[in-house]
Each structure stands twice: as C-alpha cells, then as structure tokens.
Amino acid sequence: MQLNFKEIFTAFMILFAVIDIIGNIPIIIDLRKKVGHIQSGKASIIAGVIMIIFLFVGKSLLSLIGIDVNSFAVAGAFVIFFIALEMVLGITLYKDDEHSAVTASVFPLAFPLMAGPGTLTTLLSLRAEFAIENIIVAVISNVIVIYIVLKTSSKIERIIGANGINIIRKIFGVILLAIAVKLFAHNIKALLA
Template sequence: MHPFILKEIVSVTMILFAIIDILGAIPVIIQLRQRAGHIESEKASVVVLILMVVFLFVGDKILDVIGLDVASFAIAGSLVIFFIAMEMILGIHLFKGNEAELSNTVSIVPLAFPLIAGAGTMTTLLSLKSQYQTQDILVGIVINTLFVYLVLKNVQWLEKLFGKVGIEILRKAFGIILLAIAIKLFRSNTHL
C-alpha cells in the first residue's frame, strides 16, 4: 500500500466538495425538511458514504461488463460536470427529475441519492480513480461525508448565517471551480 499523499487528499476533497455542492443544496434541503417535517442526518450521511465507497470499488467493474474504459467514462463525466457547472453559474435547470413523493424515506431518496451522491458524484469518483490513489480518494470521501453530516445537522443555522445572497454566491463560486475541473478532466483523459 502506498503512503497517503496530503496534496492528493486535499485535491480529491476539494473536487468532491465542489461536485457534491452540499452548501449549494442548502435551499433544497430546507425545502425538503419543511415538506417532510424532519431529515435524518445520520441515515442520509451513512447512505452517502456507502454509495460512494461501493461505486469507487465496483464502478469500473460495471464499466468492464458493458465494455467501457475509465478514460471514456471520465470524458463523459467531464461533460456532465461541465453542464452541472453551467447550471450553477447561470442559474438554469438543464437536468430535470421527477418529483419524488416525500415520506419517511426523504433522508435517502431524494436527499442522499440523487441530490448528494448522484450521477455527477459517481462519475467524478471514477474520473478521480484514473488520477489519484484509492486510499486518498477514500479519505476525501470520509471528509466530505462528515461535512455533509455537519451541514445536514446544522442547516437552519447555516441558512441564517449565509442568507439567500450568500448561498447564491457560494453556488456561483463552486460552479466556476467545477467548470475548471471539467476542463481539466477532459484534457487529461483526451491527452490534449
């Protein structure tokens, strides 16, 4: 096993932090909590952690079964990340999903999946696997899961702290970071 590389851990943590965009999701989380009455922070965080770790280890095997390589998936992922970034920067909705019925499962669907650990996160994990050591990615996943838990637990306080304008500024800033990440992933996997 290779030693942990702090620079990789920081990079992976920041990339996942930007793609998960838990701070940008605060308005959605607030809305879900109001409609469902309660969000189970612990349950949502555990599901997010399990989904990300499982996909990190078996995502490429799933690709093998359907005949794709990680570089091709990383390029596709870079395009998905690009469009998510454009949504965040421009404030438009390119991806539309069905309205899930809110019940006791709101902490898992739609909160843990697909809001937090959705297609963008899964694609990013496989893309990261082509560039970083697995143990460094795992540390980044754990750090982000802890951050997700803290945000879910303190969402009312954060809403008051940032205000509507502050949350919107965060979304735009993370959108620009994601755009740069998408371009880097595309270039590194197309060897341009």
C-alpha cells in the same frame, strides 16, 4: 498505503464542489419543511456507502459493458461541465422535486442529491488520476461535512443568507468548470494516444 495530503485535498475539493452540499441547503430546508424531519446521520452514511461501493465496483461494472475508464472520465467531464453551468448560470438541469415523506433521508437526499450521477462519475474520473486511499479519505471527509451541513442547515441559511449561498454556488461552479476542462483534456489525450 501512502496518504498524500495534496491528493486528498484536491479530491475533497472536487467532490465538495460536485456534491454542492452548500448550494443544496435551500433544497434540504424545503425538504425538511415538507417531511418534518430528516435523518442526517442515515442520509450521510448511505451517501458515503454508495460513493465508496461505486469507487470499487464502478470500474468492473464499466468493463462488464465494455467501457474504459478514460472514456467514462471524458463523459464525466461533460456531466461535471453541465453541473458547473447549472451552478454558474442558476439554471436547473438535474434536480427532481418530487419527494416522499417516508424515504426523504434516502431519496432524494442521499441519492441522487449527494451521491448522484455527477458524484459517481467524478469518483471514477478521480480514480483514473489519484490513489484509491486518498479518494476514500476525501469521500469520508465529505460525508462528515454533509452530516454537519444537514444538522445545521437552518442555522447556515440564517447566517449566510440566500445571497451568500448563491455566491458560494457560483464560485464553486467556476472551479468545477475548470476541473471539467482539465479532466476532459487529460483523458482525451489518453484516448487519442
């Protein structure tokens, strides 16, 4: 096992941008107001477990239905592209606003908000490019960040403000657009070769 800091950092930043925990602060605050309490630890751990399980069994699931990782990565590039457009243009494509008080920590918080289709697609795309141990470290690092943000979401909102959150979302949206283009270009070459 050889950890590569550059790979860990790149994977961390890609996942951080896709999960968009900072951009989801308004949704988290709204959810907290509706249900009263969110189990930050439970939501973070469940999101992390979903991501790590998918990292290991996602490829097998795909081969079971006859899809190779490069095809999935190209599809993932499109998903990431649309998530990025959503962030940059301030439009809503994926979010579902129906929340249940009983399961708020798991659904919609852990899944699909944090470990949603975009994140899972990104994990498989990352697996095509990076060593698995580096991706796991990046996932765990993101889970820690998710936990801290969930615990301190109201303080963060007060400090950054609505405009600050919007600016951060747009910056990460542009980064994600670039990542989507790179993923698409890298994997389409492998498919056409």
